[in-house]
Amino acid sequence: MQYAKITGWGKCLPPASISNDELSQIVDTNDEWIRTRSGIRSRRISHVDTATLATVAAKRAIDCAGIDPTGIDLVLLATCTPSTMVANTASQVQHDIGATNAAACDANAACSGFLYALQMATAQIQAGMIKKAVVIAAERMSWHLNWARRDSAVLFGDGAGAVVLEASNEPAGLLAAKTGCDSGDRGILHISNCGTNTDRYQPLGPSEIHFEGREIFKRAVKGMSEACDDVLRQAKLELADIDLLVPHQANLRIIQAIQHRLDLPDDKVMVNIDQYGNTSAATIAIALCEAVERGLIQPHANIMSAAFGAGLTWAAAYIRWGERVTPVRQSQAELPPCDKTGLELVMPAVKACQGG
Ligand SMILES: CC(C)(COP(=O)(O)OP(=O)(O)OC[C@H]1O[C@@H](n2cnc3c(N)ncnc32)[C@H](O)[C@@H]1OP(=O)(O)O)[C@@H](O)C(=O)NCCC(=O)NCCS
Structure with a gap:
C-alpha cells in the first residue's frame, strides 16, 4: 500500500495588515464587536495576485521537503479567488516554481477546498498514478469584499499555504x-x-x-x-x-x-x-x-x-504526521516588497464601494 506522506509545508502571508481599529475608520464597526463576535483582531491584505501568494507558499513547502521541483507530478491549487480563470492559476504557479513535468489544476470547494484537494492528490498517489504532488490553497478574499457592507468586510483576509506530498510505504499523510x-x-x-x-x-x-x-x-x-x-x-x-x-x-x-x-x-x-x-x-x-x-x-x-x-x-x-518537523532547507522565497499599508491598498476599492 502506498501512502501520501506530508514532507514539506509552507505558508505565505502578505505583509500589509488592517487592524480592527483601522477598519473602523472605513466601515461602521468597532474592535469590540469584531473581537467578541468573531475572534478576529487583524487581517492581511495582499499587494500581489493569488498566483504569487500560491507560488511563494509552494516554493517554501518544496524547500522544506528538500525536493527538486522538476520531480513534481501534480500542482493542485485550491482557490475560489483565482487570479486568472483561463489559463488556470495553477499553470502560472507550475511555471513559477519550475515544476515543468507536473500537471496543473485549480480546484474550487470554497473554504473546504484545501481538504478536498488534499484528498484528491492523496488518492492519486495511493492509486500509484503519481509520486509527488504540491497541494496549495491560496486566496485573495479582499478582492471580493464590498467595503460598504460591515457584516462581511470585517471577516476575511488574504494568504496562502501549501504542502508537498510524496509516495511512501510509511502509513502517514491523509x-x-x-x-x-x-x-x-x-x-x-x-x-x-x-x-x-x-x-x-x-x-x-x-x-x-x-x-x-x-x-x-x-x-x-x-x-x-x-x-x-x-x-x-x-x-x-x-x-x-x-x-x-x-x-x-x-x-x-x-x-x-x-x-x-x-x-x-x-x-x-x-x-x-x-x-x-x-x-x-x-x-x-x-x-x-x-x-x-x-x-x-x-x-x-x-x-x-x-x-x-x-x-x-x-x-x-x-x-x-511523519518523523520530521523541521525543514530540510531554509527557503529564500519572498514576495516582492510592499510599500503600502493595508488601508492604502484597499482605499481605491473602499472609495468605489462607498461611491466616493
Ligand atoms: C457573521 C457573524 C460574525 C455574526 O455574529 P452574530 O453573533 O451571529 O451577529 P448577528 O448577525 O446576530 O448581528 C448582530 C448585530 O450586529 C450588527 N453587525 C453586523 N456586522 C457588524 C459589524 N461589523 N460591526 C458592528 N455591528 C455589526 C448587525 O447589524 C446586528 O445588529 P442588530 O442586532 O441591531 O440588527 C457570525 O454569525 C458568523 O461568523 N457566521 C458565519 C460567517 C460565515 O458565513 N463565514 C463564511 C463561511 S465559513
Whole structure:
C-alpha cells in the first residue's frame, strides 16, 4: 500500500495588515464587536495576485521537503479567488516554481477546498498514478469584499499555504477523510456578480460575499463535528488519540463550539484567526504550517482537521504526521516588497464601494 506522506509545508502571508481599529475608520464597526463576535483582531491584505501568494507558499513547502521541483507530478491549487480563470492559476504557479513535468489544476470547494484537494492528490498517489504532488490553497478574499457592507468586510483576509506530498510505504499523510456537500442550501453563502450566470452585456456591480451568518454558524458547527466523528470511526480512533485539531478558521466561536462538542482542551486546538481572519481555502493550509512552526505538531502526531464552506461543502480529515518537523532547507522565497499599508491598498476599492 502506498501512502501520501506530508514532507514539506509552507505558508505565505502578505505583509500589509488592517487592524480592527483601522477598519473602523472605513466601515461602521468597532474592535469590540469584531473581537467578541468573531475572534478576529487583524487581517492581511495582499499587494500581489493569488498566483504569487500560491507560488511563494509552494516554493517554501518544496524547500522544506528538500525536493527538486522538476520531480513534481501534480500542482493542485485550491482557490475560489483565482487570479486568472483561463489559463488556470495553477499553470502560472507550475511555471513559477519550475515544476515543468507536473500537471496543473485549480480546484474550487470554497473554504473546504484545501481538504478536498488534499484528498484528491492523496488518492492519486495511493492509486500509484503519481509520486509527488504540491497541494496549495491560496486566496485573495479582499478582492471580493464590498467595503460598504460591515457584516462581511470585517471577516476575511488574504494568504496562502501549501504542502508537498510524496509516495511512501510509511502509513502517514491523509489516512481517512469524509467530504460532502449540502447543495440544497447552497444559496445561503455565495459570491454575487461572478461567473457566467451573470449578464455580461449589462454593467455589473462589484462582486460581494453574501451569507446568512447565524444559519452558517449553526451548520458549520454541526457539519464539522459530525464529519470529525465519521473520520474517527473510519480511522478506528478515539478522541483521546487526537493530538491536535486544525479547524477552518471562520469564527473563533465556531471553533470553540466544535472544541466543546469534541471535548478537547485548548492546547489541542490550533487557532490563528485572530491574526489572519478567514482566508477561505487557505486557513487550514496556513494553520497546519503554523502549528508545526509553533511546535504543536510532534513526530507521528495524530491530527484532525475540519472545514465548512460555500456549496455548502464540508470536509474532515485524519492526518498522521511523519518523523520530521523541521525543514530540510531554509527557503529564500519572498514576495516582492510592499510599500503600502493595508488601508492604502484597499482605499481605491473602499472609495468605489462607498461611491466616493
Ligand atoms: C457573521 C457573524 C460574525 C455574526 O455574529 P452574530 O453573533 O451571529 O451577529 P448577528 O448577525 O446576530 O448581528 C448582530 C448585530 O450586529 C450588527 N453587525 C453586523 N456586522 C457588524 C459589524 N461589523 N460591526 C458592528 N455591528 C455589526 C448587525 O447589524 C446586528 O445588529 P442588530 O442586532 O441591531 O440588527 C457570525 O454569525 C458568523 O461568523 N457566521 C458565519 C460567517 C460565515 O458565513 N463565514 C463564511 C463561511 S465559513
